[in-house]
Amino acid sequence: MDKLIEQFFDVEVMVAVLPTIIQGMWMTLAICAVVIPMGLFGGLFAALGMLSKHRWLRWSMIIFVDFFRAIPPLVLLIFVYAGLPFAGLRISPFTAVAFAFLLNNSAYYGEIFRAGIQSIGFGQSEAARSTGLNASQTMTYVVLPQATRNVLPDLISNTVEVVKLTSLASVVSLGEMLYAADMARSITYNASPLVLVALIYLAALWPLVRLVSHFERRIAH
Amino acid sequence: MSSFERFLDTFFNATVLEKYAPAILSGVGVTVWLSILIIIAGMAFGTLLACLRAYRFKPLSFFIVIYADIFRALPPLVMILLIFFGLPSVGITLSSFMVLFVVLALILSAFAEEILWAGITSIEKGQWEAGRSTGLGFTQTLIFVVLPQAMRLAIPPLTNRAIAITKMTALGTVIGVPDILNQASTAQSFSGNASPLMLAAVAYVVLFLPFVILSRWLENRYFWRKA
Amino acid sequence: MSTSAPPKTASNVSRPPSLEVRDLNKYFASFHALKNVDLLVEHSELVFVLGPSGSGKSTMLRCCNRLEEPDSGDIFLEGDPVTGAKVDINAIRQRIGMVFQSFNLYPHLSARKNVTLALRKVLRLSRDEADARAEQALDNVGLADKADNLPAALSGGQQQRVAIARALALEPQVMLFDEPTSALDPELVGDVLSVMRDLKSSGMTMLVVSHEMNFAREAADRVIFMDQGALIEQGTAEQIFENPSHERTRTFLSRVTGAD
Numbered sequence: 013m014d015k016l017i018e019q020f021f022d023v024e025v026m027v028a029v030l031p032t033i034i035q036g037m038w039m040t041l042a043i044c045a046v047v048i049p050m051g052l053f054g055g056l057f058a059a060l061g062m063l064s065k066h067r068w069l070r071w072s073m074i075i076f077v078d079f080f081r082a083i084p085p086l087v088l089l090i091f092v093y094a095g096l097p098f099a100g101l102r103i104s105p106f107t108a109v110a111f112a113f114l115l116n117n118s119a120y121y122g123e124i125f126r127a128g129i130q131s132i133g134f135g136q137s138e139a140a141r142s143t144g145l146n147a148s149q150t151m152t153y154v155v156l157p158q159a160t161r162n163v164l165p166d167l168i169s170n171t172v173e174v175v176k177l178t179s180l181a182s183v184v185s186l187g188e189m190l191y192a193a194d195m196a197r198s199i200t201y202n203a204s205p206l207v208l209v210a211l212i213y214l215a216a217l218w219p220l221v222r223l224v225s226h227f228e229r230r231i232a233h
Numbered sequence: 234m235s236s237f238e239r240f241l242d243t244f245f246n247a248t249v250l251e252k253y254a255p256a257i258l259s260g261v262g263v264t265v266w267l268s269i270l271i272i273i274a275g276m277a278f279g280t281l282l283a284c285l286r287a288y289r290f291k292p293l294s295f296f297i298v299i300y301a302d303i304f305r306a307l308p309p310l311v312m313i314l315l316i317f318f319g320l321p322s323v324g325i326t327l328s329s330f331m332v333l334f335v336v337l338a339l340i341l342s343a344f345a346e347e348i349l350w351a352g353i354t355s356i357e358k359g360q361w362e363a364g365r366s367t368g369l370g371f372t373q374t375l376i377f378v379v380l381p382q383a384m385r386l387a388i389p390p391l392t393n394r395a396i397a398i399t400k401m402t403a404l405g406t407v408i409g410v411p412d413i414l415n416q417a418s419t420a421q422s423f424s425g426n427a428s429p430l431m432l433a434a435v436a437y438v439v440l441f442l443p444f445v446i447l448s449r450w451l452e453n454r455y456f457w458r459k460a
Numbered sequence: 461m462s463t464s465a466p467p468k469t470a471s472n473v474s475r476p477p478s479l480e481v482r483d484l485n486k487y488f489a490s491f492h493a494l495k496n497v498d499l500l501v502e503h504s505e506l507v508f509v510l511g512p513s514g515s516g517k518s519t520m521l522r523c524c525n526r527l528e529e530p531d532s533g534d535i536f537l538e539g540d541p542v543t544g545a546k547v548d549i550n551a552i553r554q555r556i557g558m559v560f561q562s563f564n565l566y567p568h569l570s571a572r573k574n575v576t577l578a579l580r581k582v583l584r585l586s587r588d589e590a591d592a593r594a595e596q597a598l599d600n601v602g603l604a605d606k607a608d609n610l611p612a613a614l615s616g617g618q619q620q621r622v623a624i625a626r627a628l629a630l631e632p633q634v635m636l637f638d639e640p641t642s643a644l645d646p647e648l649v650g651d652v653l654s655v656m657r658d659l660k661s662s663g664m665t666m667l668v669v670s671h672e673m674n675f676a677r678e679a680a681d682r683v684i685f686m687d688q689g690a691l692i693e694q695g696t697a698e699q700i701f702e703n704p705s706h707e708r709t710r711t712f713l714s715r716v717t718g719a720d
Contacts, residue, residue, distance in 0.1 A: 019322040020315075078449065082441040083434060084400035087414055091430050094418075098243040098427040127452070173397075176308035183310075183407060190311055203319030210311050217306040225302075228351050362527050363564035363623075367578035367630060368554035377577055381568045 022204040029196040029205045036192030043178045047113040055121025080119035088112045093184045105186040124166045128159035165227035246428040253420035260416035268399035274338040279345025304343035317408045329408040344394045352383030392448040476539030478665040484533035495689040506666040508676040511686035517669045525556045557627030561639040563619045565611040571622045572607040575629045597625040617648030637668040685709045
């Protein structure tokens with residue numbers, strides 16, 4: 013039992029590594045600040061593409077979305093980071109992460125937005141168009157606001173996934189929270205830095221996870 | 234060489250592919266085997282937890298909720314590293330395969346529990362009453378009347394979640410599980426060529442794309458039934 | 461306030477009533493839903509329960525098989541206690557059949573399987589025995605040819621008849637009906653009432669909560685009127701409909717028949 017505490021909950025170690033972890037946390041936040049909005053916009057674009065009247069656009073979007081939902085994010089990240097240099101492109105770890113996650117998130121957010129938009133019945137757009145609004149105004153002012161409200165729990169749930177995904181950046185040596193913690197672990201031979209990072213993730217994400225559960229239950233009825 | 238030829242040589246080099254294809258294939262075997270185990274264990278445990286929650290013993294439900302929350306809020310990689318590096322010093326040594334299996338199965342069980350629980354609570358009271366009124370016990374009603382209906386509701390979200398989690402087997406690379414990505418990374422370092430990575434990407438897509446398409450089809454079916 | 465129970469005749473004084481409700485009280489939070497309700501249902505009687513919504517009639521019915529838990533009072537089935545901590549409620553419920561307003565058929569099972577589920581799991585009949593009983597039960601309600609259909613493929617009236625078959629297959633001693641036709645389109649009501657009529661002729665003890673006054677007139681042995689949780693009065697259908705003794709009964713009847 014003591015060994016357990018010593019290995020996982022050594023407060024001294026946690027306090028000692030805290031500054032490094034906090035630095036890592038800023039990087040985590042920076043990644044989120046870039047990746048989440050990009051993913052949302054990419055997703056919106058993908059969703060509209062999947063619902064387009066033009067068959068070629070619809071099908072290429074669906075193929076794009078399904079492809080990037082099928083490939084594991086880590087594989088995509090490593091491919092972008094380690095593979096592209098072979099083709100002559102030098103990119104920083106941050107750019108690699110941003111690009112790989114843009115592709116991955118657009119696919120997932122895209123699916124969510126598509127389902128949301130489709131759940132708004134035709135009646136809404138018919139009503140809007142009959143008052144003279146054009147297609148993009150209808151989408152912007154009538155359909156999208158309602159669609160977003162309908163799929164808010166899914167959007168939040170996916171955003172939680174995206175935040176968790178940032179930990180993958182540690183694999184390509186981007187100095188976010190998990191990278192800092194793993195470095196600290198290998199230096200101290202102690203797992204407490206990892207526990208510290210786990211606690212930080214819990215503190216940040218637990219409320220959101222609870223929120224999503226609450227929403228999911230309400231919608232199921 | 235033209236840039237197209239260079240592209241082909243970098244990502245589709247036949248010599249390199251031929252040399253490392255067997256390794257990648259063995260990686261496929263590991264990934265598939267892991268995924269099957271994770272799905273069976275995760276679903277089974279998640280179903281058990283959701284059923285236990287149906288008995289509404291407050292202390293038990295409390296722990297189940299805490300468990301589900303923690304395993305859904307923590308990044309899988311954090312948990313994998315924690316268990317892999319931390320456990321040996323308290324005397325428990327698990328292979329990297331086992332660590333990956335246990336962590337991902339537990340994560341899947343947490344999501345499965347929440348999804349199934351949402352399904353169970355959405356089954357109207359009348360179904361419970363009909364079962365009980367014919368003399369079926371609580372457990373019998375749960376198993377034969379409520380759970381089958383809840384599972385039907387749970388299939389689309391469960392499929393999505395299972396795909397997402399089995400894709401995380403790629404994280405095994407970080408702790409040395411000889412999965413597709415690991416084999417490909419090693420091959421790439423040795424050969425100085427990106428073709429193994431391309432093959433890995435293709436392998437993953439070939440493995441998971443059918444399930445992604447299946448889940449899309451399932452959601453359409455469910456969507457119309459609901460509407 | 462209850463009027464006296466029907467007089468004990470020589471034929472039934474030796475045998476306990478099918479269903480006996482004594483001094484039943486039920487609260488929903490602070491709302492007193494059932495106030496000291498007493499009721500006797502003798503063998504092969506069809507007792508019809510009338511009253512405005514919120515009068516507690518469904519609550520009383522649901523207390524009889526403890527789908528609602530009474531707060532005080534006793535209930536007896538053929539003299540055996542239904543209420544009480546040591547009672548095996550699953551065993552009691554095998555002897556009481558219940559038909560719900562919203563049918564509550566299991567949507568994932570065929571009509572046949574809806575009926576055989578309890579036969580297999582509660583009565584532990586073999587598959588052949590259960591199937592045979594189910595076929596008989598479905599045949600009795602006129603739906604033998606629909607045995608393999610899922611509820612979604614059946615009309616409301618057919619679903620309710622399957623629900624009745626499901627309850628009858630266990631060969632209960634009493635049948636409880638909670639507004640069996642209220643959720644049905646008018647043209648389907650007749651089929652269900654016809655099954656209930658047949659059931660009455662076969663001698664089943666029935667306690668029916670419903671708004672079908674004409675059915676009460678032709679089939680009920682006794683009609684009771686409930687209002688605001690209390691049993692106001694009871695008598696034959698003729699007595700209650702033509703000659704109610706209480707003001708509240710009169711008011712209710714005039715409102716209901718006036719609205720026709």
